[in-house]
Amino acid sequence: MSTDPNERALTMPTRPHREPCPDGMDPGTCAAELHRLRSENEDLTKKLDGAQRSVAELNSLFECSVARSNALVLDSEISSLLLEGIFNASHDAIWIVDRDFKIVRVNRRLASLVGQERQELIGRRCHDVITSPRCGTADCALKRLIDGKDRTPILTDVEVSFGGEGTMSCILSASLSYDPCGEVLGIVEAFTDITARKQAESALQRANEELARLSTTDGLTGLANRRRFDEVLQTEWLKLRREKKYLSLVMADVDFFKRYNDTYGHQPGDLCLSSVAKAIRSQVKRPADLAARYGGEEFAAILPSTDPEGARHVAELIRGEVERLNLPHAASSAADHVTISVGVASLVPRDGVPPGELIRRADEALYRAKKEGRNRTVLDVGDVGG
Incomplete structure (x- = not known):
């Protein structure tokens, strides 16, 4: 054994470190309390570690959420810009009005038609900006949409005045807009300019009407042609057969x-024929009457609801008007001027009798007028009842 005190100190066994016990506490109780406190400390340490990990995870989730939110906001802004671009690039005039018919959004096309800046239109009522026959009235289609009387989307042709200057033919399309809960926010309304189409349609209609007129008009005299004569005679025959009224026919022929x-x-x-036609037309005045060129130098006049004496009177007026033309006719055996011979027939149409019967009788009366010396009127004296 070493006698060196320092050496002995280095080689002596180390005693376990003991926490001092509070005064008066039993060592066993003190040890148990220390053990409990160490266990609680370990539990708190574990919970703190867990909380720190949770905070880190939450921070990570929050950062991801913020990133996603920023991405959604960016996407929304991009979508909004794209929609705004489409909204303003449209050739149609478009606006959105709220439930009080106040403008909340308007595109460039509509603003240009009105002649105002877009921001100047926001908040104004739509019927104060444009005018159309039913705008601002109880019959307004937009009002019916808002009121729920008819929520079918509108698609119709309208004549619209933008800003009170001129009128534009448009196709109006309008439908309701809703919020995410299904409540009506207002109306999206678009106006498609169809003025050029309408003008083309009108031109086509006029052309068709002119073609129809030409197809039923004699090119030389301007009177109805034979085709039109046949159509009207058939129509009036059937009509007056139902009504049991007279139908009269005047047939005239230029003498020699x-x-x-x-x-x-x-x-x-x-x-000469054109002048005679003009004279005939001047005496066939009622809207239902028809003056026609029957063929060559022969003319006819259909006189609905006219009895025999009335028809004879009109025939004499026609004959006298032709004489008053005083057109020289040196080769005529009837007079030294142009004259006509006239045959008149009147019938009350009935079943089993064709319209041709009226033509036959008027033609026979015309033949007799010629045979009796021309420049005269002869009335058919057959059975006027048919």
């Missing part, structure tokens, strides 16, 4: 017209 052509030539002959 072939001699006129041979003497004066075909161009003066055409002028």
